[in-house]
Amino acid sequence: MHVLTASAADLDSCASEPIHIPGAIQPHGALLVLDMHTRAVLQASQNLLSFTGLDLAADGVLAASLPDLDSALAAWSPERSPSLQVRLEEQALVAIAHRSDAVFIVEFERIERSGADSLVSRLGSFAQLLSGETDIVGSLQACATFVAELTGFDRVLVYRFDAEWNGHVVAEANNGGLPSYLDLRFPSGDIPAQARHLYTINRVRMIPDASYQPVPIVRADGQQPRAHLDLSLSQLRSVSPVHLEYMRNMGTAASMSVSVIVDGALWGLVSCHSAAPHGVSISVRDACDFVVQSLAMRISALERAEAAAESVELAEVHSRLLTRMSQAQSWHVDLLAAQDDLLQLVGAEGAAIRTDDQIVTAGRVPERAHIAEITDWLKSRGEEFFHSSCLAADLPQDLSSPIAAAGMLAISLSGLHSNWLVWFRPEIVRTVKWGGDPHKLVREAGRIHPRKSFDTWREQVRDQSAPWTQSQIGAARNLRGAIVGIVLRKAEELAQLTGELQRSNKELEAFSYSVSHDLRAPFRHIVGFAELLRSRETTLDEKSLHYLQTISDAAVAAGKLVDDLLNFSQLGRTALSKKPVDMNKLVLEVLRSLKAEQEGRDIDIQVADLPPGFGDATLLRQVWYNLLENAVKYTRPRRRAEIVVGGQSFSDQTVYSVSDNGVGFDMQYVSKVFGVFQRLQRAEDFEGTGIGLALVRRIIERHDGTVSASGEVDKGASFSFALPLEKQKDDILA
Numbered sequence: 001m002h003v004l005t006a007s008a009a010d011l012d013s014c015a016s017e018p019i020h021i022p023g024a025i026q027p028h029g030a031l032l033v034l035d036m037h038t039r040a041v042l043q044a045s046q047n048l049l050s051f052t053g054l055d056l057a058a059d060g061v062l063a064a065s066l067p068d069l070d071s072a073l074a075a076w077s078p079e080r081s082p083s084l085q086v087r088l089e090e091q092a093l094v095a096i097a098h099r100s101d102a103v104f105i106v107e108f109e110r111i112e113r114s115g116a117d118s119l120v121s122r123l124g125s126f127a128q129l130l131s132g133e134t135d136i137v138g139s140l141q142a143c144a145t146f147v148a149e150l151t152g153f154d155r156v157l158v159y160r161f162d163a164e165w166n167g168h169v170v171a172e173a174n175n176g177g178l179p180s181y182l183d184l185r186f187p188s189g190d191i192p193a194q195a196r197h198l199y200t201i202n203r204v205r206m207i208p209d210a211s212y213q214p215v216p217i218v219r220a221d222g223q224q225p226r227a228h229l230d231l232s233l234s235q236l237r238s239v240s241p242v243h244l245e246y247m248r249n250m251g252t253a254a255s256m257s258v259s260v261i262v263d264g265a266l267w268g269l270v271s272c273h274s275a276a277p278h279g280v281s282i283s284v285r286d287a288c289d290f291v292v293q294s295l296a297m298r299i300s301a302l303e304r305a306e307a308a309a310e311s312v313e314l315a316e317v318h319s320r321l322l323t324r325m326s327q328a329q330s331w332h333v334d335l336l337a338a339q340d341d342l343l344q345l346v347g348a349e350g351a352a353i354r355t356d357d358q359i360v361t362a363g364r365v366p367e368r369a370h371i372a373e374i375t376d377w378l379k380s381r382g383e384e385f386f387h388s389s390c391l392a393a394d395l396p397q398d399l400s401s402p403i404a405a406a407g408m409l410a411i412s413l414s415g416l417h418s419n420w421l422v423w424f425r426p427e428i429v430r431t432v433k434w435g436g437d438p439h440k441l442v443r444e445a446g447r448i449h450p451r452k453s454f455d456t457w458r459e460q461v462r463d464q465s466a467p468w469t470q471s472q473i474g475a476a477r478n479l480r481g482a483i484v485g486i487v488l489r490k491a492e493e494l495a496q497l498t499g500e501l502q503r504s505n506k507e508l509e510a511f512s513y514s515v516s517h518d519l520r521a522p523f524r525h526i527v528g529f530a531e532l533l534r535s536r537e538t539t540l541d542e543k544s545l546h547y548l549q550t551i552s553d554a555a556v557a558a559g560k561l562v563d564d565l566l567n568f569s570q571l572g573r574t575a576l577s578k579k580p581v582d583m584n585k586l587v588l589e590v591l592r593s594l595k596a597e598q599e600g601r602d603i604d605i606q607v608a609d610l611p612p613g614f615g616d617a618t619l620l621r622q623v624w625y626n627l628l629e630n631a632v633k634y635t636r637p638r639r640r641a642e643i644v645v646g647g648q649s650f651s652d653q654t655v656y657s658v659s660d661n662g663v664g665f666d667m668q669y670v671s672k673v674f675g676v677f678q679r680l681q682r683a684e685d686f687e688g689t690g691i692g693l694a695l696v697r698r699i700i701e702r703h704d705g706t707v708s709a710s711g712e713v714d715k716g717a718s719f720s721f722a723l724p725l726e727k728q729k730d731d732i733l734a
Contacts, residue, residue: 021228024214025236034104045215098233112281140171143295148173153272160268200266203259208279210247214238254278258292310471336362346472348423375420384412389467407465411480425465576616583610590624603641610647614726615703626692627658634662659718664711673709
């Protein structure tokens with residue numbers, strides 16, 4: 001296996017370059033740094049006067065020189081929107097402001113008159129074009145072609161990152177002015193980690209002329225800046241000399257890049273190049289950002305659809321395997337007898353099951369002695385699950401067998417014994433085309449210089465199998481759960497349960513359809529006509545008006561119950577998008593949304609510094625909302641309500657809690673607290689449908705977590721939920 005390496009000192013030097021604080025900008029614009037509170041001028045680029053007419057030495061207050069900008073900044077200051085764009089027609093400038101620590105950074109670029117209506121029309125045509133593409137490849141090419149036409153760059157590449165952050169050119173639009181890079185790969189060192197971080201937080205970056213002379217940023221009093229100015233979010237930020245040298249070596253005099261952010265993570269780049277200096281206006285850059293983020297949403301939707309289709313197919317295979325095992329005398333023998341389904345479940349070419357006394361195999365596998373060594377090694381790691389597409393790198397050298405097994409996926413079947421189900425994949429030898437020799441480093445004057453040759457360089461990759469997809473990994477986990485949790489203990493009941501589950505799912509789908517289409521509309525009609533009757537009939541007595549209000553209230557409550565039922569029934573089929581979650585942020589958002597319920601009350605809410613969680617942020621926000629809403633609701637009888645939110649990390653999980661001094665409940669009914677329609681208080685005293693805590697339990701169980709509750713009548717209650725910790729990965733973008 002070929003591995004791209006460089007000395008640690010070289011890579012550290014490249015990776016630690018402070019590219020976010022260059023102290024200078026590119027000359028196609030000007031920059032101004034203002035005090036966030038007084039808007040006094042603190043620093044500016046040396047070309048500020050030529051762009052704005054603002055004399056850094058004489059004009060220390062923005063209001064006197066650029067009053068329109070000053071008033072716009074004053075209005076924007078209390079807002080939380082990330083940026084502000086102001087057109088200064090008199091100066092023919094566009095000003096873009098953002099916050100950085102305790103200052104405003106304002107960037108100026110000249111207005112380029114362009115047909116806004118034409119631009120909007122072209123964006124509309126792109127949206128229509130993109131919606132007609134049925135796969136990711138076509139969508140990528142459509143984006144590259146459209147951006148090239150919109151910007152006039154000679155070459156537009158769509159550049160996708162792999163798991164090791166190597167880039168692969170997967171689409172290209174080229175007018176012939178520059179060489180084609182389609183299907184070439186570029187090593188991760190070309191875009192180091194700190195550059196990828198900037199691409200993630202600042203999506204658009206343009207360099208109109210790679211030979212520009214940086215414009216220094218100086219203090220208003222003429223002294224050297226006291227502190228480094230963070231230009232991470234700046235459009236004009238001067239770039240690394242190494243990057244400019246890289247561009248010149250590539251034969252490009254101008255570039256623009258737009259980050260492709262899919263589900264919050266950096267997926268790739270749309271990279272534009274020209275052989276001669278070339279720039280585009282802010283409006284065109286904004287349009288390109290819109291186009292690329294539309295592409296990102298399309299990629300996300302198509303990837304999710306592909307994963308869902310694969311999951312459905314694998315679920316059918318999984319069901320057949322379960323049925324076979326539930327009817328078997330010896331489950332593992334019959335499991336391997338269903339060889340086609342077992343291998344299809346994860347796309348493998350061989351499988352083996354090791355129990356205490358034997359190893360049985362199917363398909364293409366290593367020698368049995370070798371399988372025994374591998375499973376013993378897996379047992380020594382203390383893990384229940386393992387997968388690799390390059391065993392030569394991940395296994396001890398004396399255990400890897402690249403001919404019979406380059407890739408492996410394994411699940412433990414016992415916590416006490418070395419019992420495993422293992423799938424194997426063979427080596428796939430492939431040739432990768434790189435844009436230049438990825439192993440070549442140019443050292444000169446104590447630092448690395450970028451490669452000078454981008455000619456196609458071919459490399460043969462060995463010792464690797466096809467990668468395991470998330471659907472295949474999920475199918476293996478599900479099978480393990482079936483074997484350990486169901487098949488080994490309740491094999492005779494499984495076939496009946498499977499049939500009942502299928503019928504229940506069909507009934508649930510029919511029920512959901514009926515509720516959403518047949519019940520919700522009548523409830524809305526009842527409320528609407530009751531309101532109409534109240535407004536039209538002015539002669540109704542007080543009792544009649546009371547009856548109408550009762551009808552409206554009952555219909556609204558019924559509609560809320562229908563909505564809650566739909567949410568509860570659909571939750572089991574909702575795909576989870578797990579990632580690290582800032583629990584402090586979620587709690588703050590929920591408390592902000594509950595401000596109306598707190599008005600006029602004396603409520604003391606104490607929130608500890610919560611450890612981060614791992615899960616689906618949208619669903620976890622619903623958990624916090626239900627728990628905190630209950631705490632606010634059930635402390636209503638208290639003259640001073642007290643609510644405490646806490647969290648604590650342990651070795652294998654993180655536990656969060658919400659406690660209050662409300663009406664509490666009797667612990668003999670604790671088993672009913674998280675049940676559907678279970679209410680321990682009178683509906684006349686506290687509104688609700690009785691589904692909120694059931695929804696909490698279902699969400700947490702979908703995250704493989706647990707919920708619990710404790711309380712005492714008239715003394716308060718405490719609700720806790722635990723989430724398993726995220727398993728650490730080596731390749732995660734910080």
